[in-house]
Amino acid sequence: MKVYTKIWSEMSDNDRKISVAMTHSQAVSDIMTQAGMNKSGFSPYRARLIKRGLAYSPERGKLCFQLPGFAELVEMND
Structure with missing residues (x-):
């Protein structure tokens, strides 16, 4: 969980907003x-979360957490 806390602390505000919404x-x-974003504002953050291995898209129109237990950390820090 300590590693997840470090990841959370290094995320941008928009990365965090998206993560909270994903819960x-x-x-x-x-x-x-x-998250209060339009598609063009959302897309770069979505791509960054995927690139960092924090999220994945199991199918079109879906975004899920990649890291087991990360959603719980997000909920605790929301």
């Missing part, structure tokens, strides 16, 4: 709405 829904449209 409520896997649907990209819901995540964008909850």
Whole structure:
């Protein structure tokens, strides 16, 4: 969990907003709405979370946490 705490502390505000939204829904449209972002604003952060191995897209329109237990850390820090 200590490693996850470090990851969380190094995330940008928008990365955190998206992560918090991901704890409520896997649907990209819901995540964008909850994070207060449009598609063009959301896409770079989505790509960055995927590139860093924090998230993955199991199918079109979905975004899920890649790291086991990371959602729980996000919920604790929300």
